[in-house]
Amino acid sequence: DIVMTQSPFSLAVSEGEMVTINCKSSQSLLSSGNQKNYLAWYQQKPGQSPKLLIYYASTRQSGVPDRFIGSGSGTDFTLTISDVQAEDLADYYCLQHYSYPYTFGAGTKLELK
Amino acid sequence: EVQLVESGGGLVQPGRSLKLSCAASGFTFSNYYMAWVRQAPKKGLEWVATISTSGSRTYYPDSVKGRFTISRDNAKSSLYLQMNSLKSEDTATYYCARQLGDWFAYWGQGTLVTVSS
Numbered sequence: 438d439i440v441m442t443q444s445p446f447s448l449a450v451s452e453g454e455m456v457t458i459n460c461k462s463s464q465s466l467l468s469s470g471n472q473k474n475y476l477a478w479y480q481q482k483p484g485q486s487p488k489l490l491i492y493y494a495s496t497r498q499s500g501v502p503d504r505f506i507g508s509g510s511g512t513d514f515t516l517t518i519s520d521v522q523a524e525d526l527a528d529y530y531c532l533q534h535y536s537y538p539y540t541f542g543a544g545t546k547l548e549l550k
Numbered sequence: 551e552v553q554l555v556e557s558g559g560g561l562v563q564p565g566r567s568l569k570l571s572c573a574a575s576g577f578t579f580s581n582y583y584m585a586w587v588r589q590a591p592k593k594g595l596e597w598v599a600t601i602s603t604s605g606s607r608t609y610y611p612d613s614v615k616g617r618f619t620i621s622r623d624n625a626k627s628s629l630y631l632q633m634n635s636l637k638s639e640d641t642a643t644y645y646c647a648r649q650l651g652d653w654f655a656y657w658g659q660g661t662l663v664t665v666s667s
Contacts, residue, residue: 492653534651
């Protein structure tokens with residue numbers, strides 16, 4: 438199974454700051470066939486279901502603000518949130534969908550400082 | 551608008567069975583792989599099962615393989631999860647999700663399953 442190691446566990450920020458969340462996979466998520474990385478990012482606000490932010494490591498889902506940026510390739514990936522807003526306070530998860538069993542990172546809780 | 555509405559959760563004793571349902575609307579159900587993902591209280595997300603468009607292929611992690619069965623009825627735009635031999639560690643909110651490519655693009659609001667005596 439592919440293990441997803443996500444860091445940090447939690448992050449305290451002020452509005453307007455930039456934050457970075459990291460996700461490292463135990464195997465490469467880069468497909469040699471289409472050169473795409475099979476990594477997605479989700480946001481989960483308290484009491485809500487997860488919401489897709491990013492897929493193929495860097496493609497924003499329709500309607501997601503451009504302050505959410507996904508980057509990385511192979512085994513190392515990053516979700517950057519620039520100009521954090523109060524509405525961004527949530528839990529964030531990475532997901533590898535390269536091979537079964539699909540596995541999630543343990544999550545990062547973004548809190549207000 | 552894509553809508554996924556789960557039902558069937560509740561309190562069940564260890565070793566017993568429970569069947570979850572997910573009613574889909576707002577898209578052509580038969581065109582998409584579908585999945586179940588769960589989240590134990592105050593914990594992270596865990597993929598539970600995926601089913602192909604026709605239902606001919608199913609996929610499970612080892613933690614539920616042999617105990618859970620995912621199925622679908624394309625005529626009713628419905629997804630199901632039959633859960634047998636339930637354990638306390640199966641206690642979680644179960645989300646129905648529509649896949650796009652291989653990732654989970656849309657999620658329902660979830661249904662809570664509590665396994666306890």
